[in-house]
Amino acid sequence: xxxxxxxxxxxxxxxxxxxxxxxxxxxTMPRYTLVIGNYNYSSWSLRAxxxxxxxxxxxxxxxxELYTDGYKEKTLQFSPSGRVPVVIDKTLKxxxxxxxxxxxxxxxVREQTNGAIDWPVETAARAHA
Numbered sequence: 001x002x003x004x005x006x007x008x009x010x011x012x013x014x015x016x017x018x019x020x021x022x023x024x025x026x027x028t029m030p031r032y033t034l035v036i037g038n039y040n041y042s043s044w045s046l047r048a049x050x051x052x053x054x055x056x057x058x059x060x061x062x063x064x065e066l067y068t069d070g071y072k073e074k075t076l077q078f079s080p081s082g083r084v085p086v087v088i089d090k091t092l093k094x095x096x097x098x099x100x101x102x103x104x105x106x107x108x109v110r111e112q113t114n115g116a117i118d119w120p121v122e123t124a125a126r127a128h129a
């Protein structure tokens with residue numbers, strides 16, 4: 001029997017995906033800023049967005065339209081690697097506060113939120129996820 005991936009449950013109001021080329025700033029001073037690309041070119045960006053939404057952490061969001069004039073310069077403002085997605089954690093005490101790999105983002109948020117999001121316990125389900 002094939003293991004099933006866990007469902008990520010989001011409230012209806014949390015399911016809205018913002019348009020590309022926009023900047024959303026939360027009303028509080030959130031710990032994270034998530035920088036993503038447009039979803040038709042960067043499914044990894046969507047994964048990082050889902051991770052932060054599922055964690056219930058507030059975050060600022062920057063959407064960059066990829067493969068347009070000046071997109072690389074915009075990306076480099078937030079990410080030394082020039083890649084998206086990138087999460088900037090304002091509490092990190094190192095020179096670079098950015099985490100740019102989607103799996104690293106997931107692991108970092110999982111560790112920092114005391115398991116608000118987590119991998120499945122069963123080995124087969126975890127491998128599938």
